[in-house]
Amino acid sequence: MGCPFNVPQDPGKRKFFGTLGLIAAAVPLATIAPWAKILGEDTDIAPMTEGNSNIEPFVSAHQNGIARSMQTNTSFATFDLTTTRREDVVKLLRVWTDAAQRLTNGQQVQSIDQATSSDDYGDSGKSSKSNESSDSDDTLGLSPSRLTITFGFGPGLFLKDGIDRYGLAHQRPEALIDMPRFIGDKIVAGFDGGDLSVQACADDPQVTFHVIRELSRLAYGIAELRWAQNGFVPKFGPMETPRNLMGFKDGTINPSIKDPEAMAKFIWVGDEGPAWMSGGSYMVVRKIRMALEHWDRMKLSFQEQTVGRYKLSGAPLSGKNEKDPLDLDAKDADGNPLIPENSHVALGAPANNDGAQILRRGYSYDNNLSFTAERWPPWHQGMEFDAGLLFMCYQRDPRTGFVKIYERMSKFDMMNQFVTHIGSGLFACPPGVKQGEFIGQRLFS
């Protein structure tokens, strides 16, 4: 095993260290304490995307983890704000924004040589931080692997237990509803909601976990983790739809992220307000446990009718190719629909939901085993795979997106016999940031 500090850097990382060297020469080292650094005093971090396909720039009109081809791994976490001070929230968002810029650029939250130097100078004025390592450094030498970081604001940021902690209640979007309880929901206590959310996606699980770990550390004293879940999808080609643990392609009917009109219509918040959300999107998260043992004992033909698609090709049962449109009117020789009306795809189809569309960015999860009691005949109980889908989707308005679609699905989807929703959340993801801004800045201005 080689020295971790000696591994080859990608071009962007080498450029960062070069830039840092220039800064260090011009600024007294004592002023570059970890918090000062993170709080954005050094805000001239140059985007380093040129020629590096592993970097997805954080500075952009929309948050960079939404209209993006999926990476293979995600780490998702929600946080409860423990502070009662608005300025703490602003400070945290500044810190997180700066950290996100660095991390997506393939940098540490603070470089290890910088941390060593500042440690040498003792108390930096942030005594609680002065003895901390400035970064866990477990991703040193790793490529950013197309890391994206998407932040969201939960209802608790605006009003919690009837208290407007930060003077933001009047800014709460109408679309940021309290998620309804759907039929069949078995939300595990503590696995719902959160005042803030962070979704890190990258092609390396250590990179995504590193993000949650670092942002959690930076939130110390202001916010604490509420629930988290890692996820994965298999490696797949850029134009291919990943398969979920049921073996089916998942996300075929997504609107195209390359279609600006569709994205504007279905995904991005427009001028309907509030103004601070313009260009943002709403993220619904559902942790969905799959009864894989049960599913695996089903015949292929039954699985396909439950989903409404062929397993191998991903084509709808009315077609031959994955991208063939769903023909919900297609009938067999007996006059029955080729795609069963209580199949998963039929119930989720835009044609059956007044044209509603959402952008699915779901990941599989695998938490090994746990005891469970299946909630369908024959009600098997025992140790089963604790695995399923970390369903995530983005939309312009959840009331006309996920909630509308899932309300009928929760009642009638044949797949409900194999899945149970055990975690839930809805978050307002503000638009992206300009250089020097912090995430959600317009909400606080």
Added chain:
Amino acid sequence: MIYINFNSLRFFLIVYLLSGFVVTAFAAPQGLLETIHHHITLDSTVPDNGDLNPYAIVVAPVSSGNIQKDDVLVDNFNDISNLQGTGTTIVDYRPSTKHTTLFANIPKKLDQCPGGVGLSTAMTMLKSGWVIVGSTPSTDGTTTTKGDGCLIVLDSTGKMVDAWSGPTINDPWGDMATIDNGSTAALFISMAGFGVPGPKVIDPKTGYPPIIHKATVLSLDLSIPDGKPPVLLSQTIIGNGFSQRADNDNFLFGPTGLVLSQDGTLYVTDGIDNVITAIPNAATRTDSAGTGQVVTHDGQLAWPLAMVMTPAGHLLVANGKNGKVVEVDPISGKQIYAQWVDPDQAQTPPGNGDLFGIAMTPDGKGFYYVQDDTNTLMEAI
């Protein structure tokens, strides 16, 4: 509205055709099932409180209070925890609007109801507007914690006005057959809880919980004063010795389907013994007929549960062990045929554990049934 149209359903129907259960297309129908071609999901039976596991189905005979004539009342045996014997709600599906509303939500604990409330398949609505529903309660979803239960009387707005319990009432379980004369009525209910232990008490000879032969069929005579709740006048045990057994998955087995024919014969399904029996002169008898006379057994029957009578006098029986409904001519004792109305292959065999309550549609041309796998009210037409 969703039409269930799995290829598997058609497959099973074809099997029956090939098996000679159905006569040729040119002959007059032998019964109802061969005229049934569509299975429609009407609505979810889950109310806002999350109650699950629909059991009883009753079609309202009159309009009264919050109920309109031909509304379909469905009760739930489980609460949101999915533990059996804990459901407290009755929902009302209105065919004219295709919407379902909550009709009643009964408190989980009632002083007059030993063990609490878990609404069973015993339910009826009288012409006077009163709704009577049985409780077979548990706290852990098994008979280990079951109580004796009770019969609960509700007005037509869903408000509880009375509850009956006592030594003859022990887990009212199956369909409630009714003779309703307006100011008087007779109810026929099976009691399936006498002496039933928890499901972990195993008979070493069978490996299953012991079969107890203490289940009864109870007749209750009611007086219904004008504008006042029914008064329980007398009770008669007209059948006894039926088999009953605890079950970890199905809570308990016991006599479940009760149907009264026009000649006064009460037909009873006995799931453990896989049999339908007949108790003659049910309306007038003053003694017990034991388990009655065997009408038919085994064949297509597989844990027969709820039962209803067609206009032609045939019995339609919902199988618990598979998703079939079996049509029986009770006079000849012939099982005419069966239809796999719930072919859900998520269970083995398909539909296992899915069916329970069943009721004829008002026009007599189809029937309602519930699917416990999806918690939905279905219509077969």
